[in-house]
Amino acid sequence: MDIHAAVVRSFDAPPRYEAFDLPAPSDEDHAVVEVLAVGLHPRVRSGAAGSHYTSTGSLPMVPGIDGVGRLADGRAVYFVADDVLGPMANRTVIDTRRSVALPVGADVLKIAAAMNPAMSAWVALRRRVPIEPGQSVLILGATGSAGQMAVQVAKRLGAGRVVGAGRDKARLDALPEVGADATVALSEDADATAAALADAACEVDLVIDYLWGKPASEAMMALLLARSDRSRALNWIQIGSMAGPTIELPSVALRSANFRLQGNGQGAVSTRAYLAELPSLIEEIDNGGLRVNAQAEPLTEVERAWTTPEVPGVRTVLIP
Ligand SMILES: NC(=O)c1ccc[n+]([C@@H]2O[C@H](COP(=O)([O-])OP(=O)(O)OC[C@H]3O[C@@H](n4cnc5c(N)ncnc54)[C@H](OP(=O)(O)O)[C@@H]3O)[C@@H](O)[C@H]2O)c1
The missing domain is CATH 3.40.50.720 (NAD(P)-binding Rossmann-like Domain)
Known part of the structure; x- marks a missing residue:
């Protein structure tokens, strides 16, 4: 499927917004989502620079480690992605076992920034x-x-x-x-x-x-x-x-x-334990128990957003 994505072709350069070929979902546990919001976290930067301890060195890659998307049936979900086919795209493939349905009306910007x-x-x-x-x-x-x-x-x-x-x-x-x-x-x-x-x-x-x-x-x-x-x-x-x-x-x-x-990080705590914590944390963020400072930027402007110094304490969220 033809999509548009932030694509990293060199670990020394910021991603560029360009056409990309999205592979079809490999099995019934995977599904295409329309991406709604993706956080530009420090972990996303180190993954896209090839310097995170989980990096495999594979290029090209679409960066991002998590996001909010909409499934074909209309449900909005928070999902955890992998480093090679990340969520900085207008569509991506997610492992539905690593996703959680969001409460109706949840603020996707807040969820993408805070999780x-x-x-x-x-x-x-x-x-x-x-x-x-x-x-x-x-x-x-x-x-x-x-x-x-x-x-x-x-x-x-x-x-x-x-x-x-x-x-x-x-x-x-x-x-x-x-x-x-x-x-x-x-x-x-x-x-x-x-x-x-x-x-x-x-x-x-x-x-x-x-x-x-x-x-x-x-x-x-x-x-x-x-x-x-x-x-x-x-x-x-x-x-x-x-x-x-x-x-x-x-x-x-x-x-x-x-x-x-x-x-504490990927490896120190099992993926199963991380996933088990997602629903309660989503609820906490959605009901206003945790305050977050977020700034939305269009995904088309990813190169500029990537190279502009962060406003400290404010999380940039890219919106396709
Ligand atoms: N293991 C995990 O599960 C996990 C999850 C999330 C984040 N993290 C990691 O946690 C770290 C923080 O993430 P974040 O999202 O909070 O990043 P962030 O919003 O960019 O904040 C980083 C803060 O680090 C401070 N800082 C930077 N260099 C410093 C230095 N030399 N001495 C003292 N303070 C310094 C700055 O504080 P001042 O503005 O006061 O200078 C800055 O506000 C990152 O390394 C990230 O990868 C890990």
Whole structure:
């Protein structure tokens, strides 16, 4: 079937809007959908650059990892796609087993923008390290789309105190509006940052980390050194690596405290477990429980949208 899509032909160049040949659905579990909205998430960019840990190196590819589409029977669905035949097209083929029907009248822009950033904390706190009522949480990188959602997700899932840490002052100051009890400014001054983190968050039970790199290793030591009871578990859930792909961590950090370091992502949690969480998360977003900032751009303008710097904290959504 002839379609129009954002097509990546080189990992060094942005996708271009062009004609593409859509393969027919391979079996009864697959179906063609009319695509309604697709989020341009950081994960979509790393997939289209061939640099995500799941990348296969196959080209050409149509980028995107999820989206909202309409089946031939008229039902709107949220679906999870694969990297090679992604959803940035006016039509795509989905695996219907990886899709969930949306409530009638659901805001497709909001669903396409929010599902990926919200899912990281939602699955982390329900499947990876199930949160217990009243536990306290630090979000490292709370000013990005996923971090802002994580503050709200933690509260919705029963967290007590939630602390948001990030660099951008304006978005940090806005975090209490979505539920943060305290905020910490991450600055170039390592000592001041460590002192502020220790003061605001040394007794937390969980950390959701979107940064990794230097800010994460410095925060680990700041929290562990200031903790009143180091035998009380500190569960650190590694999710993103905006500040760097590696960290340096003294081995003593793992011996001198009940410090549990784990990640959350494709592989750390099964696909089955991810899929099982989709309906409840869709309901939460649809009923307004999680606030998201989204900006719509036409898919025909994908090359411009791809190369224009993101407005931080606002998720771009491409509309075919
Ligand atoms: N594993 C999963 O399931 C999963 C799901 C969703 C997202 N993620 C990952 O989580 C990360 C965040 O995603 P997102 O959607 O929130 O992206 P985003 O909206 O682009 O936000 C990223 C934020 O990272 C911060 N940042 C970047 N470099 C930094 C540095 N050197 N030091 C401190 N802060 C820095 C920026 O905060 P400031 O504006 O304050 O500078 C920015 O707002 C990405 O790595 C993404 O791939 C993983």
